[in-house]
Amino acid sequence: MSDNGKLPRFEAVVLVHLDAAYNLARWLTRDPAGAEDAVQDACLRAFRFFDQLQGPSAKAWFMAVVRHACYDWLQKRRAGAGDEPFDETLHTAGAAESLEATAVRESDARWVREGIAALPREYREVLVLRDLEELSYKEISAIVEVPIGTVMSRLSRGRDLLQQRLTQARQMHERKRT
Amino acid sequence: MNCARLQQVLDAHIDGELDRATSGEIRAHLAGCAACAALHANRSALRDAVRAHAPRHAAPAALTTAIHRSLARAGKPPRAREIMAGHRPSWLHAAVFACVAALAGLMAGYWLAQPRPDHPLREPAVAAHVTALASGKQLIQIASTDRHTVKPWFQGKVDFAPPVKDLAGEGFVLSGGRLDQVADKPAAAIVYQIRQHTINLFVWRSTDRTPDAITATSERGFSVVTWAADGLRFAAVSDVDGRDLTRFARLMAAT
Numbered sequence: 001m002s003d004n005g006k007l008p009r010f011e012a013v014v015l016v017h018l019d020a021a022y023n024l025a026r027w028l029t030r031d032p033a034g035a036e037d038a039v040q041d042a043c044l045r046a047f048r049f050f051d052q053l054q055g056p057s058a059k060a061w062f063m064a065v066v067r068h069a070c071y072d073w074l075q076k077r078r079a080g081a082g083d084e085p086f087d088e089t090l091h092t093a094g095a096a097e098s099l100e101a102t103a104v105r106e107s108d109a110r111w112v113r114e115g116i117a118a119l120p121r122e123y124r125e126v127l128v129l130r131d132l133e134e135l136s137y138k139e140i141s142a143i144v145e146v147p148i149g150t151v152m153s154r155l156s157r158g159r160d161l162l163q164q165r166l167t168q169a170r171q172m173h174e175r176k177r178t
Numbered sequence: 179m180n181c182a183r184l185q186q187v188l189d190a191h192i193d194g195e196l197d198r199a200t201s202g203e204i205r206a207h208l209a210g211c212a213a214c215a216a217l218h219a220n221r222s223a224l225r226d227a228v229r230a231h232a233p234r235h236a237a238p239a240a241l242t243t244a245i246h247r248s249l250a251r252a253g254k255p256p257r258a259r260e261i262m263a264g265h266r267p268s269w270l271h272a273a274v275f276a277c278v279a280a281l282a283g284l285m286a287g288y289w290l291a292q293p294r295p296d297h298p299l300r301e302p303a304v305a306a307h308v309t310a311l312a313s314g315k316q317l318i319q320i321a322s323t324d325r326h327t328v329k330p331w332f333q334g335k336v337d338f339a340p341p342v343k344d345l346a347g348e349g350f351v352l353s354g355g356r357l358d359q360v361a362d363k364p365a366a367a368i369v370y371q372i373r374q375h376t377i378n379l380f381v382w383r384s385t386d387r388t389p390d391a392i393t394a395t396s397e398r399g400f401s402v403v404t405w406a407a408d409g410l411r412f413a414a415v416s417d418v419d420g421r422d423l424t425r426f427a428r429l430m431a432a433t
Contacts, residue, residue, distance in 0.1 A: 018245070040245055152190050
């Protein structure tokens with residue numbers, strides 16, 4: 001295939017999923033600039049290996065490339081700095097106080113966002129791929145490179161954790177109000 | 179189905195990933211077990227909360243621009259590619275130097291290089307409609323009036339999510355779906371009934387993302403209504419009156 005034909009085809013088949021790619025990268029890196037770097041990197045990689053694209057779902061293939069780019073970005077950053085300081089700060093008293101400032105009707109939305117962001121990465125990625133990107137277990141299994149049964153159990157476990165955290169946040173909120 | 183087993187597969191059930199028989203067993207159990215029904219309600223509420231509140235981040239415009247620019251360079255002969263590999267400009271850098279004129283030229287190039295709209299595929303859609311009706315039982319592979327059963331059935335079978343709507347209130351009763359082909363393209367066929375008429379709604383993916391307005395025509399005496407949105411192409415085919423089919427198309431296309 002000539003390069004002339006490759007780029008428009010790449011646009012039509014892969015780049016239409018750019019929003020999905022960026023969304024996954026945002027949730028995985030939890031860093032806007034990091035997400036942009038990872039997606040940029042993933043697009044170049046995907047373009048290079050575009051001729052090897054196989055299987056029915058270009059989206060799943062591209063998402064797998066994006067996921068790898070995110071993991072590379074995280075590893076590079078971890079080598080340079082501390083290990084993801086973001087997690088622990090979320091559920092400290094400080095975070096709870098700022099929760100208090102949020103209007104009650106917005107609280108749930110915020111807890112959901114923070115709850116997902118605070119999930120361990122292996123649960124976070126399957127949850128985002130399933131509930132935000134609406135991919136099938138089969139596609140997720142291909143992206144994350146684990147059997148479908150593992151996708152199922154990680155989703156279950158991830159939702160258990162998220163549900164626990166939401167319940168805790170609501171209870172803490174109630175206690176503070178009374 | 180006992181409670182322990184149900185809890186293992188509850189998420190897969192909510193995600194529409196189980197076969198009909200198992201989902202049927204689950205529904206039967208839920209109807210008779212308050213504890214499991216409560217778990218199910220909690221889980222559904224959680225999923226709704228995630229979908230309602232977790233933002234789906236869209237790629238910033240600057241990133242999109244930068245990527246198009248990098249790819250245009252990456253697609254060039256080896257010399258340019260070596261420079262890229264050794265010293266990849268950051269997207270910011272790229273964005274700052276993005277040349278508007280070159281980009282406009284590039285976009286025009288893409289536009290011209292895009293395959294033309296794959297409408298009219300009216301005749302192939304009519305052919306698929308006739309074939310499906312002739313073979314009787316082929317018409318429906320997943321039989322259900324519940325859109326939450328029909329839509330998930332397509333997961334993993336086609337690489338897009340065809341819209342499935344409940345239009346029973348408007349007289350269009352969902353009867354199921356099947357996999358089909360329109361001119362060799364894999365298509366989802368969603369089957370509705372209105373009065374005694376069968377409507378086949380064919381949905382397939384198109385490389386041309388330009389939206390297309392609802393257009394009603396007839397072909398071999400069948401009404402055919404086509405439109406395009408969201409990178410998907412739609413063709414509704416039926417022997418029902420063209421006005422009814424256009425009304426159906428408007429309801430399906432409404433967001």
